[in-house]
Amino acid sequence: MKVEAGLFREAGERSLPAQMLSPVNRVRGRPRKEYRLRIRSSSDVDELRRHRIPAFLLTSEWVTRSGYPIHFRPWLALPEELVSKVSSEYRILPVRDEDALRDPGVTELVTLLLRFDPLAARVVAKRNRRKLEVNELYRRIRNEGLERPATKVRLQEFAPAIPVVGSPLPREELRWVEKNNPALGAPP
Amino acid sequence: MTEPEVRAADAILRRHGIRYVVIGGQAIAQKAATTTHDVDVMVATDDFGMTIGRFRDEKELTLDWEEKQLARFRIRSIGGVPLDVINASTFSGVESGEEFFRYLRSEGSTEIDGIAYATPEMVWYTRLLTKRWKAYAEKIVTNVIDGVAAGRLNGVVEIALRFGTEVTIRERIAYVRAELARPDIESLIRGP
Numbered sequence: 001m002k003v004e005a006g007l008f009r010e011a012g013e014r015s016l017p018a019q020m021l022s023p024v025n026r027v028r029g030r031p032r033k034e035y036r037l038r039i040r041s042s043s044d045v046d047e048l049r050r051h052r053i054p055a056f057l058l059t060s061e062w063v064t065r066s067g068y069p070i071h072f073r074p075w076l077a078l079p080e081e082l083v084s085k086v087s088s089e090y091r092i093l094p095v096r097d098e099d100a101l102r103d104p105g106v107t108e109l110v111t112l113l114l115r116f117d118p119l120a121a122r123v124v125a126k127r128n129r130r131k132l133e134v135n136e137l138y139r140r141i142r143n144e145g146l147e148r149p150a151t152k153v154r155l156q157e158f159a160p161a162i163p164v165v166g167s168p169l170p171r172e173e174l175r176w177v178e179k180n181n182p183a184l185g186a187p188p
Numbered sequence: 189m190t191e192p193e194v195r196a197a198d199a200i201l202r203r204h205g206i207r208y209v210v211i212g213g214q215a216i217a218q219k220a221a222t223t224t225h226d227v228d229v230m231v232a233t234d235d236f237g238m239t240i241g242r243f244r245d246e247k248e249l250t251l252d253w254e255e256k257q258l259a260r261f262r263i264r265s266i267g268g269v270p271l272d273v274i275n276a277s278t279f280s281g282v283e284s285g286e287e288f289f290r291y292l293r294s295e296g297s298t299e300i301d302g303i304a305y306a307t308p309e310m311v312w313y314t315r316l317l318t319k320r321w322k323a324y325a326e327k328i329v330t331n332v333i334d335g336v337a338a339g340r341l342n343g344v345v346e347i348a349l350r351f352g353t354e355v356t357i358r359e360r361i362a363y364v365r366a367e368l369a370r371p372d373i374e375s376l377i378r379g380p
Contacts, residue, residue, distance in 0.1 A: 069225040069269075071191075071217065072334070092379070116376060117330050119323060148370070152326070173323040181224055182270060 016051060020044055022087060039076060039088040054079055054101035055086075058093065058112050066109060067127030067183040068120045077101055077112055097143040106131045111140040114149045119177050122153035126178060134159045190301045191217065193269045197227040198303055200249065200263070200271075204242050207232055207289075208304070209297045211274065211314060213327070215306040218298075220334035226270040227263075230292060230306070230314075233285025236275040243273065279314050281351030288351065296347070308336050309343035316344065316360040317353060325364045333376050338368055 015021075021035040039045060039055065048055040058075040076090035079098035086092070093115060095101060100108045106128045113121035125132060137159045141150050147165040150156070154168045190198075194214050201208050209215075212228030231239050240259050243249050249261040249271065257275040262268040276292065277285025296310035306314075308331065315324035332338045341361050348357035367373060 064225075071223050071225070093376075115372070116333050117326075119326050119330075145372070148372075169322050169326070170320075173320040176320045177323050180270075181226070182268070 016047060020047065035085075037082075037086045039086055039090065042074075045076065053082075054098040055082075056101040056104055057090070058109075062109065063113065063120060063124065066106060066124045068123045068181055069183065070117075070120060072117075075112070075116070095144065097140065100140055100143070105133075107133045107136045107140060110137060110155075111144060111146065114141070114146045114153075114155075115144075118149040118153045119174075121149070122155070122174060123178055123181055125155060125158050127183060129158065132158055138162055190303060191223075191225075193225055193227050193263070193266060194303060196248075196263050196266050196269070197229060197271050200243075200246060201229065204239070204246070206235055206239050206242075207293075209289075209292050209306050210303060211292075211306040211311055212272070215297075215311050216308055216331055216336065218300060218305050219308050220331045220336045226272065228272040228274060230274045230276050230289065232289040233275055233277040233280075236273070236277075236285075239273055274314075279317050279351070279353075281348075281353040283351050291350065307343075308340050309347060312341065313344045313347045313357065316357055316364070321360050322363070325360065325367060328364050329367050329373060332368055333373065338365075338377075341365065 016037070020038050022038050024034040024036055037048070039048070042057050045055050045057045056077045058077055060070050060072045060074070063070050074090055075093040076088055077093040077095050078086060079101065080094035080096055083092055083094045093112065095112070100111060104112070106124065110121045110125045110132070113124060137155070138161045141147060141155070141159070141162055147163050150162050151164050151166050151168055154171070154174060156162050156164065191214060194210060208229040208231050210227065211230045212226070213223035214227050217223035240254065243259070243261055244251055248264055250264060250268075252260040252262050252270065254260070257278045259273050261271045261273070263271050275285060276289035280288035292306060292310060293304060297304040297306045299305075312328050315321065315328060318324060341364065344357060344361060345354060348354040368377070
């Protein structure tokens with residue numbers, strides 16, 4: 001048995017564009033028609049967000065602007081209950097706490113990066129220290145169960161309450177990663 | 189596809205007639221989705237000193253810092269993207285740096301758009317042989333999440349056997365495999 005979420009249109013709300021809805025075979029005896037969301041572009045994601053569906057496209061441009069120059073294929077971050085309701089060519093990053101996707105800032109970016117690139121998470125945290133919300137970072141990491149990767153890149157330096165799970169990478173190696181990935185800009 | 193950073197580095201290296209292979213993240217980018225912008229190139233041991241000397245006088249480059257086997261320049265025309273020049277002897281184990289470079293060119297790289305890129309096995313081998321290998325192990329995990337087959341780790345062992353570094357490499361590969369076996373990583377590799 002597993003719990004699944006559903007998407008419902010509230011009174012007065014516009015429907016999503018038809019091309020984003022792909023009908024699932026109607027199950028006999030069930031009165032409502034079920035759809036899967038088809039997400040093919042960043043504008044589809046914007047459309048979902050306009051409909052208050054907490055989908056978020058994590059792009060390398062955002063990470064680069066945040067001080068860690070990188071290219072990667074975008075990740076579509078979705079509440080984990082929604083994952084089974086979506087078809088997409090994007091790589092999907094399931095997130096336990098959908099609140100993290102409502103209006104993500106640097107704190108949420110660090111949390112998302114911890115999932116697949118903890119070194120990037122560390123560098124972004126360090127280069128945006130003033131914008132980090134320490135209590136939120138603690139809460140997000142706990143909610144997503146990311147204590148191990150957070151420990152690996154010593155995020156306790158930013159949010160000391162994060163429980164230590166596993167072993168951290170040597171400080172010297174983390175310093176090297178920072179030195180080895182300078183923010184883009186004019187050469188020194 | 190050749191990234192603009194690699195194209196810029198290639199133009200400078202060609203102008204100076206330096207033999208090289210792209211290694212590191214830009215080489216992995218030929219197979220995986222994630223890479224940083226910096227360009228790492230490995231040069232033959234016999235060419236290393238000459239390369240550093242010429243690059244110091246190159247107008248398009250600024251020397252950032254230098255170690256015994258590695259020097260970092262910044263490519264001025266593209267916003268200061270780092271260009272790391274690495275001496276092949278760093279990874280040659282019981283063989284000479286020249287032999288390692290020859291192996292890299294002939295068996296450990298593929299040519300795309302006229303530029304030689306190291307294979308993922310070769311990149312992982314060099315990453316695991318550095319003193320900061322644990323941080324680089326994280327990058328290998330990210331590469332596997334991005335779709336580079338974990339089975340390529342077997343190829344890393346083969347390279348290590350060739351250069352007599354297998355004891356070190358086997359131990360470090362075991363660490364990478366343990367990381368890849370973490371449930372949160374496995375689920376990302378598998379997909380929803």
